[in-house]
Amino acid sequence: MKPNFCVNIDKLRLKNPVIVASGTFGYAEEFKDIVDLKKLGGIVSKTITLNPRKGNPPPRTCETPAGMLNSIGLENPGVKVFLKEKLPVLKKIGVPIIVSIASESGPEEFVSLAKQLDKIACIAAIELNISCPNVSRLAGVPVSRCADKLISQDADSTYALVNAVRKVTKKTLITKLSPNITDITEIASAAQTAGSNAVSLINTIAAMSIDIEKKSFKIASGVAGLSGPAIKPIAVRMVWEVYQKIKIPIIGMGGIMNTADAIEFFLAGSSAIAIGTANFINPGINVEIIDGIKKYMIKNKIKGLKNLTGGLII
Amino acid sequence: MIFQIKAKVFENIRVAQEYYKIILFCPAIAESAKPGQFVNIKVSDTIEPFLRRPFSIHQAGNQYPETKNRIEILYAAVGIGTQLLAQKKPGEFLDIIGPLGNGFNYMDSKQKATRQILVAGGMGVAPLLFFAKRYPLNGMILIGTKTKNQILCEKDFEKLGLDVKIATDDGSRGFKGRVTELLKNVLRTTQYARRTMIYACGPHPMLQEISRISKKYNIQAQISLEEHMCCGVGACLGCVIETKQGYKRVCKEGPIFNAQEIIWGKNTL
Structure with a gap:
């Protein structure tokens, strides 16, 4: 038996359900020597903004129990350089390219970016990063020093943003959600109503580490995003909650380190999954998980991914 | 590759x-x-x-x-x-x-210098021995540690024909004091202040001091930096350091940097 391993999310066709999460795989070229990139289901590029962004001051990362903190602050070369230098390399790989975008100024920047990307055939989908915990809507101000909310912390803002972008592009839209909220299903519903074709969750969890010798933050920006296996149970719970509420596909992520972790996300309601932090520890893990899911499906006589998604028995 | x-x-x-x-x-x-x-x-x-x-x-x-x-x-x-x-x-x-990472630039040394001074703080001898074994050098190595029991690779460097000078914080061997003070002595009292390239590896305060000294004596220094790293291949942008050309990744554009390009601040390790 050969299980059906394809996933269709609107016009996005994935040959397998394993993609790499934004910000954890650079622009893919960094891994070309050690990962068989052609085998990936899809690649989500590091988030880009309209203008180049310097990012947050170092130190930007630290290790924590079963995970890590990061506060990169969306460092990126801006859309112009991305299109000229990074996209041609990504295109050559031959797997669907999902471009993650964010704004430094407001919803208009998302719209402007989406308009530019809409014209480019090799971009398979756009991911709206409205949930980065390390920047605020105010340009360059770390969220720790700013009371401003993220777009994905407010259902009305999420609706307005997705709706505005929807009007300017026919590309598949994926909205990336923040776990730093009381009820994530409200935000997922707002994204769906506004015309998002899928939601991806979860982004990192706002967190903090303190150096007790220096009595200072371990990360320069103070608040940072927690990722890794430490957040996996939270992510699985949120996927399951969202799955009860919405009809559009879910791309599940948060601390997936191996096949068993990935299967949990499918059973909770994911149609596809993304590998993030695990890329840093074992860059080849994507390919191992692709094979592992296939084996699990064969062993359990599961015909297609549709039969695995939301297969949790309650 | x-x-x-x-x-x-x-x-x-x-x-x-x-x-x-x-x-x-x-x-x-x-x-x-x-x-x-x-x-x-x-x-x-x-x-x-x-x-x-x-x-x-x-x-x-x-x-x-x-x-x-x-x-x-x-x-x-x-x-x-x-x-x-x-x-x-x-x-x-x-x-x-x-x-x-990038590795030390020896060609630079050949073109711009006739002598090399290697400066190691503690574990800093690690990459410098590899460097000294790979390339023909005309020079010396200064090794600084807290105390004499921590001096590593002294004989290995001697075998390669380098002049080895030791500095210990407690004075239990060689010069008493920081290795950067020893470096200043060498530059003051020998021919080494001219047409010399410094190659250094050690804790950041030592490297910062070497940047200052190399600027003062107008000689070039290549320093090996450390930062917290995640991916190591340039993807996560976690290990950046501030330079005159903006943030650079220690794992990719480094770990070896020209000492004068680093902007030292409270955010460096």
């Missing part, structure tokens, strides 16, 4: 106090590694500690029979990661990624 390899542990021995040397069998990395480059090692089979650990390559390659197909790492077992590494037995395997 970068490789991810399950490398067999050949030997893992204590060389002094908390200092260890591990020898790994990994022909692909050994052949292509350049002095100043590093490897990113998964020290545990579990998720604790979570991230890989970067180590500069101490010796490698086929230039000498004892390092054929092998790389050596010199490390201090001082944290959870390095203490786990110290427990690895011959025959066990370690998942390593490398060679990573």
Whole structure:
């Protein structure tokens, strides 16, 4: 038996359900020597903004129990350089390219970016990063020093943003959600109503580490995003909650380190999954998980991914 | 070319106090590694500690029979990661990624200098021995430690014909005081202040002081920096350092930088 391993999310066709999460795989070229990139289901590029962004001051990362903190602050070369230098390399790989975008100024920047990307055939989908915990809507101000909310912390803002972008592009839209909220299903519903074709969750969890010798933050920006296996149970719970509420596909992520972790996300309601932090520890893990899911499906006589998604028995 | 390899542990021995040397069998990395480059090692089979650990390559390659197909790492077992590494037995395997980073620039030295001063703070001898073994040098190495028991590789450098000078904080061997004070003495009292290239590896305060000294004497210095790292291949942008040309990745554009390009601040390690 050969299980059906394809996933269709609107016009996005994935040959397998394993993609790499934004910000954890650079622009893919960094891994070309050690990962068989052609085998990936899809690649989500590091988030880009309209203008180049310097990012947050170092130190930007630290290790924590079963995970890590990061506060990169969306460092990126801006859309112009991305299109000229990074996209041609990504295109050559031959797997669907999902471009993650964010704004430094407001919803208009998302719209402007989406308009530019809409014209480019090799971009398979756009991911709206409205949930980065390390920047605020105010340009360059770390969220720790700013009371401003993220777009994905407010259902009305999420609706307005997705709706505005929807009007300017026919590309598949994926909205990336923040776990730093009381009820994530409200935000997922707002994204769906506004015309998002899928939601991806979860982004990192706002967190903090303190150096007790220096009595200072371990990360320069103070608040940072927690990722890794430490957040996996939270992510699985949120996927399951969202799955009860919405009809559009879910791309599940948060601390997936191996096949068993990935299967949990499918059973909770994911149609596809993304590998993030695990890329840093074992860059080849994507390919191992692709094979592992296939084996699990064969062993359990599961015909297609549709039969695995939301297969949790309650 | 970068490789991810399950490398067999050949030997893992204590060389002094908390200092260890591990020898790994990994022909692909050994052949292509350049002095100043590093490897990113998964020290545990579990998720604790979570991230890989970067180590500069101490010796490698086929230039000498004892390092054929092998790389050596010199490390201090001082944290959870390095203490786990110290427990690895011959025959066990370690998942390593490398060679990573840019490495020292020797051509620069050939074109712009006639002498080299190597400056090592503690473990800083690790990449400098690889460098001294690979290239013909005309110069000296200054090794600084807290006390005499921590001096590493002194004889190895002597064998290579380098003039070895020691500085200890407690004065138990050689010059009493910081290795950077010893460097200033050397520059003041010898021909070394002219047409010299400094190659340095050690703690950041030492490297910062070397930047200052090299600027004052108008000589060039290549320094090996450290930062917290995650991916090691330039993807995560976690290990950046501020330079005159903006943030640069220590794992990719570094770890070797021209001392004058670094903007030293409270955010450097």
